[in-house]
Amino acid sequence: MPGLLVLMGSGETSPTMVEVHRAAVRTLRAGARAVLLDTPYAFQENRADISARACRYFARSVGLDVEVTAGITGADWVFSGPGSPTYALDRWTDSGVAGDLRARVRARQGVTVLASAAACTAGLATVPVYEIYKVGAEPHWREGIGLLEPLGLQAVLIPHFDNAEGGTHDTRYCYLGERRLSRMERELPDGTAVLGLDEHTAVIIDLESETVQVAGRGGLTVRRPGSAVVLPSGTRTDLAGIRRLAEGGAGGSASPPVAPAAAPAEVTLEETIRSCEERFKAAAARPDMVAAAQTVLDLEAELVKWAADTEEDAGGVDQARELMRLLIARLGELASTAGLRSQGLRSLVESLLALRAQLRQEGQYDVADALRTAMLAGGVAVEDTPDGPRWTLAS
Template sequence: MPGLLVLMGSGETSPTMVEVHRAATRALRPGARAVLLDTPYAFQENRADISARACRYFSHSVGLRVEVGTGIAGADWVFSGPGSPTYALDRWAESGVAGDLRARVRARQGVTVLASAAACTAGLATVPVYEIYKVGAEPRWREGIDLLEPLGLQAVLIPHFDNAEGGTHDTRYCYLGERRLSRMERELPEGTAVLGIDEHTALVIDLESESVQVAGRGGVTVRRAGASAVLPAGARTDLAGLRRLAEGGAGGAAVPPPAAPPEAPAAEVTLEETIRASEERFGAAVAEPDLVAAAQAVLDLEAELVKWAADTEEDAGGVEQARELMRLLIARLGETAAAAGARSAALRRLVGPLLALRTALRQQGRYDVADALRAAMQAGGVQVEDTPDGPRWSLTS
């Protein structure tokens, strides 16, 4: 079996991570056993729906048939994602899954993909994000399963490192913010580094060749004692280089990312960015007004909703937010169409007498006044064309 450890900051079942998943599964044998660990979100009432969406995502987008289970011994591919890190830790310790995960990495066999909450558990300590951010508990660490120790890394892992959902308050560093992270760093064992993985980003470690790559949209930050080094998207190094960075030295082997292509792939656009772009396109079309373009903006947003339907995490710019915007835009489209119809009816009542007046002026030889009236109508959005059958008019865009 190929040996691969993939740690994702977020977006694990979104279009942004499809290519990362495909690359991770490319070397799997035909009929490979793939297991989804639902433990981090197993306490949620909608656990079955989350699992079903994730399975559809891996089947349709990645081409991998996945079973939901708790036994991972002998599995070719194992995945776990969103939910509560501490809930997962407690259950994995009881069931032996924590030991099985460590054994996979120590043996350097199998593809292991941990994302979001599950990725939190991969270091020697874990951020209890639910308790701190959602319940208000005092910042503290929980013991992690330490998948990084067999790789010679003394580190904690923090996903959602560049999160910006807070707006006026700092939600970076997996919703901790700078103040709380700085305080918690001082409580770590001496020599421990922080590996921060941005959203829609993956740290891919080949356990056989020991090559390391940053894939996705963001970067990976190696932080220790207040000093940070960033491996940007596309950067490549090796475990030795990553260890040097974690120990406070220069990575040395890091390679800068290749030049960005002229147009970024559509899969790298987040749903949050799509929502914002659709709203801007719709607003510009309505201002014209161009009802066809406005309707197309709504249709394009609906197509993106279909692509993102499997997203199990739904952080900033989630599917529900996109649905709410689509309903709003449809309502606005109806209002705009109704207003356009009303304007058209009013114009018809006004244009008829104006055309009759212009015809009378032309019959009286007062062509200069008739031409001025035609120019005024054109400036107001009414195009007049003289034909053998009489004048015709239309609205200009």
């Protein structure tokens, strides 16, 4: 079975990485054993929920049945993602999993997919992001598990390279920012490069042919003191070219970006939230009640698609739910001020009832109740009957 090493900057269980996962899974033999290493987030109280969401994602979106485990012996496909890089490092080192991962890469066998926190451990050193960004520790490195060394790369890997959640402060480079990363680079062994992997972006390394492809929303940055080369999504090259860039030379055989064979990359949930806000404002200004209701329906559909995302970047599921609640309340206000007996009332109410039915089917009863309350405030009373919901104009 051909060997693949897939590294992801983020979005590992979101719609943006579905095609990358599917392409990797197509290389597996029939009946392949697939395991999810839950170690990076095993300390979290909601570890079971995170694992369940990830397993649903791989089953429904990728077509792969996955078992959750702490070891990888006998696995054809291995995945690990969000959490704490240092927590994973300590336990993988003690349990022997770190050595097993290195052995897979050296043998050029199996599909190994590491994302976010797990990807952060792949190089010769690891960013202790929790300790630096959230606890306030002095910038420092931890030893990595060394998956890149068998590929001839003396490098560290930093996911979330283009993160912009900070707004007023620099959170690029996995929340380090330029000041801290520059300081930390001086502490690396001579000749060590930084491989920066943007969010919702993957680098796919065929371990047998040594071809390399960048896929997704962003790019792969090969950074050395005083210089940086960005390989955007669609770039196809080889390990020899990456090595030359990491050593300070030209990329050689790297090809210019080409349109990926797979479907275009999905928009992020953050982009969807911004788009829905603007569409709703435009519909409310006209006013177009049906278009406003459709915007809420579209946002709800995106929430379903992103429900399995185990590591939410900016504009995550919680923010989308908050926006949906706000828009639902605003719909009630618009219905009241626009006049309930307008020509578009029936279409509006039917759209809202369809949304409410979908919410109830998914078990989101609190949001469904909020929608019913908002409709009543706008003058539409909804009664649930054995034959389905019935609506009337409130007196």
